[in-house]
Amino acid sequence: MRRLRSVGAGRADPPAVPSARPGSRPQDAIGGGPPRLDDDRAEVVLRRLQLMVTRKLDGLLQGDYLGLLPGPGSENGESREYRPGDDVRRMDWAVTARTTVPHVRQTIADRELETWLCVDLSASLDFGTARCEKRDLAIAGAAAIAHLSVRGGNRLGAVVVNGEGSVRLPARPGRQAAQGLLRRIAQAPRAKPGEPTDLAGAVDMLNRPPRRRGQAVVISDFLTPDAVDPATEPSWERPLRKLAVRHNVLAIEVVDPRELELPDVGVLTVIDTETGRTHEVHTGDKRFREKYAAAALSQRAAIAAAIRRAGAGHLRLRTDSDWLVDIVRFVAAQRRGQTRGMTR
Template identity: 30%
Template sequence: MDTSELLKKVRQIEIRTGRLVADNFAGQYLSVFKGQGIEFAEVREYVAGDDVRSIDWNVSARSGKTYIKQFLEERELTLMIACDVSASGAFGSTQKLKREVAAELAALFAFSALTNNDKVGLMLFSDMVELFIPPKKGKKHILRLVRELLVFEPKNKKTDISLALNTLNKVIKRQGILVLISDFMDEGFEKAFRLSQKKFDLIPVLVRDPLESSVPKLPLYINAVDPESGESAVFNLKDAPKYGDITKREKFFHSLGADYIKTFTTGSAADEVVKFFKKRAEKIKR
């Protein structure tokens, strides 16, 4: 992708995502991701019915009138986006690759955080940490993250979700939100996932292509190359589920009470994020 193409693509995502955030996501993001406490905002004159415990006695004594303290939720959060850039993300049987869908999802969360003045960071990982950008604020920073999501070329092809999670547990000091975007075709990440849940509001985002989840009625043999191992072999597509059982992943997330997002290269990533926000909001109300 040359520079002009890249700028055009980034601009398209910025416009499309910005519009969605303005219309739908910014307020929903604010309502479902809570801050870590409260901070003093201002004082105002006391009116009947106010909580007397909030009276600011020093200001009241100086002014001769009764004033109370008002507080706001301490809203600033850190949103960390960890995105799997292993070779399997370059697959797509329709108009989009899984990697492109992952970039759109990441942009939706990043621009929602920007609108609410939260910091956003990015980790791109394969079976190593390919890129780490510390959390910062600002539109320029967000656009850099989007650019990296679109054009970054990983050194390695395989996936190690445990490594990514364990690294973030060490380098991110404050509690915050962690959006983990992957096709979750890795194995053995369950322990690291549980540990990360204790520190982060961990949201797994499962991105798949329909061909990875549908099983043909008749055997269908194809010559194919595993994108992560590079090995060539003859595959029977009836065996497709063993290459990443989506139901198994969903059951695991559900068992831990994790609110997850599942989307396909054929669907609308934005619609799935809307569903997630609604589900999370309903859970908070209970």
């Protein structure tokens, strides 16, 4: 499967698929999807996103953990007895040998955390058939990470990638610096169809230069040309695995429901955003729709498996669901895992 965007149809789309309107009222987006990031009011939208995050998430996701994810941290702490489910890579062999009882080394969160974002704004993100475009949802996810991570001297940086290349935004402390970084991300030019995006190279930029342990967040739909075949290792998996060796990594996958299944709208013209070529598909064929849904499910399962093999956390945000609730549920699940002795 390739990255497809609808450019026309044999008949009108069914009313069950709502579309995000540039002129929608602010309260229309607060209920689920993020506000649309139009160029003429990007500053207002970013401030509204800050209010949404701080009102609904601030205070719910706080505690003694490293950044957004309740993880093991990076500084050595005390040792405790081993419990089933603990990461054996954190075994404290010196204490184990001295006491003859298995012990693991606990770690504590850094007081000053450096968080890096890798935000994919390729042409496939300029698509959405529900409450917003995937691009808006990607920037909303970046805003959530920024406003929850930037506190107490924590620094935030970003690598933004689109069809024109990758841009590194240096890490700086403070909420004003974070707001300026989000503004630059929101104002990044849209990629043109036919301009491929090097997601693997952008993720690898987070590995250079080597930094002390911190947090890295990759926001993308992960639909690279080599992700067509589920049996093939995506090009971004190896850099992501390398990044997870040293840092606490979270992969935020942005999905639109039309990428998972097609509606019955007759003859539909779509464009491959990687090559710019157009295709006509007959969505009235039930067997074709079932085949498409099965292929999409297999592709998403392969993406999830690649993220899991890389050792990163996986959060999926959909344009037809409440992204704030999805973040809260994800962190709650991570906390439940930690209480059972699991580190991821």
